[in-house]
Amino acid sequence: MHLIAPQPSRISTSPVFDRPYVLSMGPQRSGTSWIDRYLRSRGDVCLPSGVKETFYFDRHYDRGLEFYREHFKPAPAHNLMAEISTTVFDTPGAAKRVYNIFGRDIRLLCPLRHPVTRSFSLYCHYKRYGLVVGTLQQACAQNPQILSSSYYVRHLQEWLSVYDKNNIHFVFQEDMKAGLAAYVTAICNALQIPCRLPSAENSRRYNSSAEAPIPALASTAHKSAAWLRRHRLYPVINAAKKIGLRQLIFGTEKNESDCSIPADDRKWLEDRLFGQVEMLEKITGPLPIWHSACTD
Numbered sequence: 001m002h003l004i005a006p007q008p009s010r011i012s013t014s015p016v017f018d019r020p021y022v023l024s025m026g027p028q029r030s031g032t033s034w035i036d037r038y039l040r041s042r043g044d045v046c047l048p049s050g051v052k053e054t055f056y057f058d059r060h061y062d063r064g065l066e067f068y069r070e071h072f073k074p075a076p077a078h079n080l081m082a083e084i085s086t087t088v089f090d091t092p093g094a095a096k097r098v099y100n101i102f103g104r105d106i107r108l109l110c111p112l113r114h115p116v117t118r119s120f121s122l123y124c125h126y127k128r129y130g131l132v133v134g135t136l137q138q139a140c141a142q143n144p145q146i147l148s149s150s151y152y153v154r155h156l157q158e159w160l161s162v163y164d165k166n167n168i169h170f171v172f173q174e175d176m177k178a179g180l181a182a183y184v185t186a187i188c189n190a191l192q193i194p195c196r197l198p199s200a201e202n203s204r205r206y207n208s209s210a211e212a213p214i215p216a217l218a219s220t221a222h223k224s225a226a227w228l229r230r231h232r233l234y235p236v237i238n239a240a241k242k243i244g245l246r247q248l249i250f251g252t253e254k255n256e257s258d259c260s261i262p263a264d265d266r267k268w269l270e271d272r273l274f275g276q277v278e279m280l281e282k283i284t285g286p287l288p289i290w291h292s293a294c295t296d
Helices: 032-042 065-069 094-102 115-128 136-142 152-160 173-178 180-191 215-230 234-242 245-250 263-272 276-284
Strands: 021-024 080-084 107-112 168-172
Touching (some): 032 080, 168 180, 173 180
Parallel strands (some): 021 080, 021 107
């Protein structure tokens, strides 16, 4: 288990909420959905209501702070406010927006995953939702973010321009597989909340993948869901999930641990992400789990 243990930093009462606030700002396909489910299951952390993430700091910043605040419904049992964002990590200007609102008294959680396996996972994810089509190389031409969001140091430099490294607490999805209890302990320590092991239900899945039966239909459904989210019609989306439309349109999910990256795709990604791990280690320290022969 590899943990990054910076010096403790203080979480004061947020200038937005009446209790401390934590933002998870690492990129998607790094175990973020699992972290969100785990925190929601605890009962002492308040996350956005009716939706996983608000996209406030990247897509909806022009709608004002009240738009963001209204997503949270804190109860007396909630000791912490938090959001598990997946889009602010590589959004230009997002770090400064977070700083302008919350200042320096904030903790940032940064889940990461080996850049090669994360980029391939993101390709599969985008393909499922009809956002790209074709091979990995064709998809990267259609959406360069599949690659660019794995240039971790480039994006972290923007965060480190406004936040001290001690504010950023790294956790790694590979450590989740290696030892869930230690992984959860690292998250709880970073958020300064009591450590509680996840339930059996929350212990099973982290990332999943699928392939849409009809890509054009998946693309239309994804755009429709984005429109519904923008207008905060979250109950419509949640109702569609409950009756099984998500699986029907986007395909049945399967655990990514059952999948492997084709050798040609792995080589193509490794060539384009060469040196990214070593560059990140200058910030985090050694990452031996990322140097193992099998990273998926």
